[in-house]
Amino acid sequence: MQGSNVPFRLVVTGGGSGGHTYPALAAVRSLRARLAAEGRELRVVWAGSAGGLESRVAADEDIPFRPIATGKLRRARNPLRMITMTNIRDMARVPAGFWQACGLLREFRPDAVLATGGYAAVPVGLAAWLLRYPLVVHEQTVRLGLANRLLARGATRMAVTSDSTVPLLPGRARASTVVTGNPVRPEVLGGHGEKAVAALGWAGWTPGLPVVYVTGGAQGSAQVNSLVTGILPWLLRGANVVHQCGAQSVDAMNAAAAGLPADLAGRYLVTGFIGSELPDLLALTDVLVSRSGAGTLTEITALGKASVLIPLASSAGNEQWRGARQLAESQAAVALLDETTPDALRAALAPLLDDPARRETIAANARALGRPRAAEALADVVLAAAAR
Numbered sequence: 075m076q077g078s079n080v081p082f083r084l085v086v087t088g089g090g091s092g093g094h095t096y097p098a099l100a101a102v103r104s105l106r107a108r109l110a111a112e113g114r115e116l117r118v119v120w121a122g123s124a125g126g127l128e129s130r131v132a133a134d135e136d137i138p139f140r141p142i143a144t145g146k147l148r149r150a151r152n153p154l155r156m157i158t159m160t161n162i163r164d165m166a167r168v169p170a171g172f173w174q175a176c177g178l179l180r181e182f183r184p185d186a187v188l189a190t191g192g193y194a195a196v197p198v199g200l201a202a203w204l205l206r207y208p209l210v211v212h213e214q215t216v217r218l219g220l221a222n223r224l225l226a227r228g229a230t231r232m233a234v235t236s237d238s239t240v241p242l243l244p245g246r247a248r249a250s251t252v253v254t255g256n257p258v259r260p261e262v263l264g265g266h267g268e269k270a271v272a273a274l275g276w277a278g279w280t281p282g283l284p285v286v287y288v289t290g291g292a293q294g295s296a297q298v299n300s301l302v303t304g305i306l307p308w309l310l311r312g313a314n315v316v317h318q319c320g321a322q323s324v325d326a327m328n329a330a331a332a333g334l335p336a337d338l339a340g341r342y343l344v345t346g347f348i349g350s351e352l353p354d355l356l357a358l359t360d361v362l363v364s365r366s367g368a369g370t371l372t373e374i375t376a377l378g379k380a381s382v383l384i385p386l387a388s389s390a391g392n393e394q395w396r397g398a399r400q401l402a403e404s405q406a407a408v409a410l411l412d413e414t415t416p417d418a419l420r421a422a423l424a425p426l427l428d429d430p431a432r433r434e435t436i437a438a439n440a441r442a443l444g445r446p447r448a449a450e451a452l453a454d455v456v457l458a459a460a461a462r
Contacts, residue, residue: 081115083277084456085182085207087142087198088190089128093368097452098190099131100257101212104449118341119182121175122194123436139176143171144194157418171197173177180203185460186210186230192217203228208459212452214256214368216400218242222386231459233452235368235445238400243400255445255451256372263376263446265353273351278340279314284360284427286313291365294320297414298384303330304416305423306353312427316355321346336356360424360433363419366398366409372406372448378441380433382422406439 086102088094098120106116122128124141132139171424175198179187187202189195190212202209203225211229213222216236226232227244232251234240240251271279279285286309290298299319302309309315319327327344334342348355356362356377364370366383383401385394401407408422426433445451 079113081117082109082241082457082460083184084116084118084138085145085179085184085187085198085202085395086118086190087121087187088192088195088212089122089131090192090194092127094190094192094195095128095131096259096369097212097214097257097449098188098354099135099371100259100381100449101188101190101452101456102135102137103260104257105453108450108453119178119184119228121178121384125306126194128194130214130218140174142174142178142194142197144197144410150327167409172200175201176205179207186456188212188456189222190214193221196221196224199225199228210452210456210459212254213239214372215239216396217393217432219393230462231455233455235372235448236400252451252455255448256368257452258369258376258446260449262353262356262373264358265355267354267358270351270354270358273354274316274343274345276314276316276343278337278343280337280341283341284430284433285358286315286361286363286423286427287318287355287359288315288363289318289365290320291367293384294318294323294346295365295384296323298365299323299327301384301414301416301419302363303327305420306331306342307334307338308420308442309423310334310341313361314341316343316345316348316359318345318348361423363423366394366401368393368397370399371397372444374401375444376446377450378437378444380426380436380440381407382419383407384414384419385409385411401440401443404439404443404445406436406443408436 088098111118119138119140120132121140121142123144129139159160179201186208188210189199210231211222211225212233214235216238226247231278232247233254235256238255240248288302324344331339331342355442362379362381366385383398385398398409402409410418
């Protein structure tokens, strides 16, 4: 057993998207706080793809970053269509990344390795497995991602977001699996709704009406934008709307609203991107209209928000559709699982806007599924794996 003053050494790997990167960041922050309370230091290296989101997040957090060669497998329903020069070229990079990861682990000698999925995690996770360093693999979605399906067989501990994921794991992995939930950044949980209107410069906000926050993700979504445009006059008669539409679509969305009466137009705030205002905006929001990625579902349930979910049809393994269906079946969200039209969005939103009690029931059901202490639970799993 290590002495209380001996630093804990962690290699974290995973990225390629916020869904893999931000849970890892939340776990690192939680582990650092836990160890600091015990008088210990956390020494961490983040291994991932050069130029990926994880490299920028690590730099912002002053975490040393080690680039590892990675290869992304572009999947298709027909396996033969996966045999492309791009896939072949990318897969050829994985062995180089594996040997780079082996060098990193031998040099750093971590107490544990935390892998949160994405193609960036594969070389490092395989190296940890081969070299017998404790490996914790965290899965954010209901079903296992391709990278985590590969790493699950060698994991010392598996951490999953949902109970329904456990039966999908290899038999050996089930015994070491802990349902932690999906870590959410603490700042998202600490918003103050009364600050959001001023922070956004929202002069036309009308008190007494519910607030609908529409988002298609950081880059926006043409589909979500089109659906909202189709019901905009109706929607604004009964709600204030913040629409994060993506930087490329701001002019088009403002043009769509140009013919609205002044009082309705004032209730509609179009923005390309939501930054530091996000926690306050989420606190102000009564109904969220969004995609159903793992990170979004985590925030919806941790905060307890009513939502209308529009799954991205092209998501890997159809994971967004599955996640949205799971919440809908628990009466914790409304989901457009079949028909995706303006009329379908209007039908989904109307009961939530017209009936505050219905809205609160959906929000309460979402809150019941939330695990706001998931980061602390994942930190526990990492420490347990290191002490095995």
